[in-house]
Amino acid sequence: MTTLTKQPGPGLSAGGPQKSRRRGKPAADFRGTGDLKIALLFIAPAMLGFVLFYLVPTIRGIYLSFTEYSILGDPEWIGTRNYERIAKDPLFWNALGVTSQYVLINIVLQTALALGLAILMHRVAKSTIVRGALLMPYLMANVIAALLWFWMLDYQIGIVNQLIEWTGLPRVAFFGSEQWAIPTQALINTWRHMGYTALLIFAGLQAIPHSVYEAASIDGSKAISTFWRITLPLLRPVLVLVLVVTVIGSFQVFDTVAVTTAGGPVNATRVLQFYIYQRAFNEQDFGYGSALAVILFLILALVAFIQMKSLRGNQSDLD
Amino acid sequence: MTTIDTRPADSRRRPQKKPFNWRRTIAWVLLAVAIAVSVLPFYWVLRTALSTNGSLAANSASLLPADFNLGAFKRVFGLQTAEEAIAEGGSGASINFWQYLWNSLLFSSITTAGAVFFSSMAAYAFARLRWKGRDGVFSLFLATMLVPPIFTALPNFLLVKNLGLLNSMLGLVLPYLFMTPFAVFFMRQFFLNMSREVEEAAMLDGARHWRIFFQIVMPNAAAPIATLALLTFMGQWNEYFWPLLVGTSEESRVLTVGLGVFKSQSPQGAPDWSGLMAATLVSATPVLILFALFGKKIVNSIGFNGTK
Numbered sequence: 366m367t368t369l370t371k372q373p374g375p376g377l378s379a380g381g382p383q384k385s386r387r388r389g390k391p392a393a394d395f396r397g398t399g400d401l402k403i404a405l406l407f408i409a410p411a412m413l414g415f416v417l418f419y420l421v422p423t424i425r426g427i428y429l430s431f432t433e434y435s436i437l438g439d440p441e442w443i444g445t446r447n448y449e450r451i452a453k454d455p456l457f458w459n460a461l462g463v464t465s466q467y468v469l470i471n472i473v474l475q476t477a478l479a480l481g482l483a484i485l486m487h488r489v490a491k492s493t494i495v496r497g498a499l500l501m502p503y504l505m506a507n508v509i510a511a512l513l514w515f516w517m518l519d520y521q522i523g524i525v526n527q528l529i530e531w532t533g534l535p536r537v538a539f540f541g542s543e544q545w546a547i548p549t550q551a552l553i554n555t556w557r558h559m560g561y562t563a564l565l566i567f568a569g570l571q572a573i574p575h576s577v578y579e580a581a582s583i584d585g586s587k588a589i590s591t592f593w594r595i596t597l598p599l600l601r602p603v604l605v606l607v608l609v610v611t612v613i614g615s616f617q618v619f620d621t622v623a624v625t626t627a628g629g630p631v632n633a634t635r636v637l638q639f640y641i642y643q644r645a646f647n648e649q650d651f652g653y654g655s656a657l658a659v660i661l662f663l664i665l666a667l668v669a670f671i672q673m674k675s676l677r678g679n680q681s682d683l684d
Numbered sequence: 685m686t687t688i689d690t691r692p693a694d695s696r697r698r699p700q701k702k703p704f705n706w707r708r709t710i711a712w713v714l715l716a717v718a719i720a721v722s723v724l725p726f727y728w729v730l731r732t733a734l735s736t737n738g739s740l741a742a743n744s745a746s747l748l749p750a751d752f753n754l755g756a757f758k759r760v761f762g763l764q765t766a767e768e769a770i771a772e773g774g775s776g777a778s779i780n781f782w783q784y785l786w787n788s789l790l791f792s793s794i795t796t797a798g799a800v801f802f803s804s805m806a807a808y809a810f811a812r813l814r815w816k817g818r819d820g821v822f823s824l825f826l827a828t829m830l831v832p833p834i835f836t837a838l839p840n841f842l843l844v845k846n847l848g849l850l851n852s853m854l855g856l857v858l859p860y861l862f863m864t865p866f867a868v869f870f871m872r873q874f875f876l877n878m879s880r881e882v883e884e885a886a887m888l889d890g891a892r893h894w895r896i897f898f899q900i901v902m903p904n905a906a907a908p909i910a911t912l913a914l915l916t917f918m919g920q921w922n923e924y925f926w927p928l929l930v931g932t933s934e935e936s937r938v939l940t941v942g943l944g945v946f947k948s949q950s951p952q953g954a955p956d957w958s959g960l961m962a963a964t965l966v967s968a969t970p971v972l973i974l975f976a977l978f979g980k981k982i983v984n985s986i987g988f989n990g991t992k
Binding site: 399400401403404405407408410411412413414415417418419420421422423425426429436478481482485486488489490493495496497498499500501502504505506507508509512513514515516517519521522523524527528556559560561564565568613616617619620623624638641642645646651654655658659661662665666669 | 708711712714715718719721722723725726728729732740741744745802803805806808809810813814815816818821824825828830831832833834835836838839840841842843845858859861862863865868892893894897918921922923924925928929940943944947957960961964967968971975979980982983984986
């Protein structure tokens with residue numbers, strides 16, 4: 366948070382007249398010329414990777430979405446027919462609905478829990494050990510988180526169902542019932558990301574100057590109204606960021622679904638990315654898969670745009 | 685490096701003179717619950733891995749391993765015969781766990797080394813050199829962070845396939861080898877904040893950018909490079925989607941993909957829970973070791989991550 370805006374610091378002033386030339390207009394250079402040649406050398410490998418594996422695939426992906434392309438033969442241009450098919454594809458709409466449900470549970474649960482945890486940490490425990498413990502799940506692969514909970518939530522002998530039974534409630538088929546499958550996937554993701562998100566918010570809390578709180582308490586502000594009127598508004602840039610990261614990340618859920626339920630039961634967990642994977646790689650329908658991927662891309666871009674705009678996420682009230 | 689606490693040391697709310705602070709206690713209890721939820725599942729994995737499948741069902745809630753034994757780990761590392769494995773509830777099919785482990789190690793190390801090195805070079809060009817179109821190219825690099833991986837994964841798969849590199853280590857590492865947008869961004873940010881004095885002195889002495897980069901800039905950037913390498917390595921170790929597409933043969937399968945296979949290998953009936961949990965634990969071990977060694981570095985990098 367802080368490094369991003371930090372200025373070079375006083376050490377630079379020794380450089381005298383060169384001070385102002387850190388970016389933009391090329392001021393007097395030591396050798397008087399631009400560095401284009403040497404820059405090309407420095408940037409060449411990264412540029413190669415960028416063009417080959419980011420730029421060209423992005424363009425090619427858009428092109429493929431207008432073609433019929435099974436992996437054999439050449440792509441055949443069919444205009445917007447893939448998109449017309451998508452509009453009438455019940456499985457796509459199901460995937461969109463299921464994914465949205467997943468995203469929604471994640472936003473609400475994850476943000477609320479993380480915000481609570483961040484405030485708790487800010488109040489009583491700033492130690493690295495506490496933060497580290499909360500971060501542990503995030504460092505594990507999605508696959509590991511999925512398998513771990515697949516075992517703990519097992520219907521027959523999973524510990525969670527054991528605990529549920531002790532409280533007198535009926536066992537829950539977490540992965541086996543259509544009703545529970547998506548909430549369960551969202552819970553796994555929340556478990557994995559809760560600590561990480563809390564740490565992000567915690568960093569934001571640390572950045573709020575203490576003088577603001579002191580002023581509020583001198584003015585007689587109660588703890589709760591301080592939270593709503595001061596802490597939360599000042600946290601807005603961080604919260605927007607957290608929301609964007611959570612939403613964009615959750616829309617691309619794949620690993621946990623692929624390892625545990627593989628889209629089932631019935632279509633309950635056939636999320637967008639899993640559906641794209643199935644169409645492209647199981648059914649060799651790359652054109653259709655690419656068109657679906659374009660739609661996912663557009664959704665993500667739209668979500669990010671709306672969130673940044675409506676919440677003015679890039680501005681801080683602290684300045 | 686990012687969450688610099690600017691407040692004076694004693695600014696934390698001083699505990700009241702009361703003998704017992706309820707609010708603090710409740711806060712601690714809630715925090716303890718969150719920590720337990722985060723950490724205890726790992727104990728449960730260990731406890732299950734040290735149990736036998738036969739006794740798990742009858743002792744599904746015992747806190748200690750049910751019928752303590754190392755059979756599950758032996759099964760994972762292929763130290764049991766098929767008969768022994770089946771008798772203990774395994775599938776009996778052999779899995780090349782060592783091979784997967786080796787592949788994961790190769791995949792993560794090669795991509796980390798390549799991405800961190802080449803990204804640092806590019807970041808230097810973006811931060812320190814002056815050339816036409818620099819800021820435009822950098823914005824383009826940044827914009828790729830917004831493209832969802834699945835979107836480029838399809839064409840990249842086709843490319844790797846056309847190059848005949850499916851199921852090879854080269855095909856696995858290629859897309860990550862030359863740069864990751866985050867690494868470029870991360871290193872550029874560091875270079876921008878680094879003092880220029882030494883570099884400028886060296887330049888006055890006639891040193892070339894090449895030498896300055898390798899002899900002055902890189903050694904000075906050891907700390908952020910270590911952080912970046914750590915984050916990249918762990919991310920790559922956990923990668924699933926791309927290896928699932930490209931590394932499907934026994935020879936090119938990485939651990940995350942192997943775990944999925946291990947799970948689906950269980951014959952009809954009860955899964956090999958203890959074997960699966962042992963495999964899960966072994967897969968998580970490298971990250972756990974890194975975390976134990978460099979936990980502070982990782983934790984402190986989180987604020988930075990978030991502002992990418």
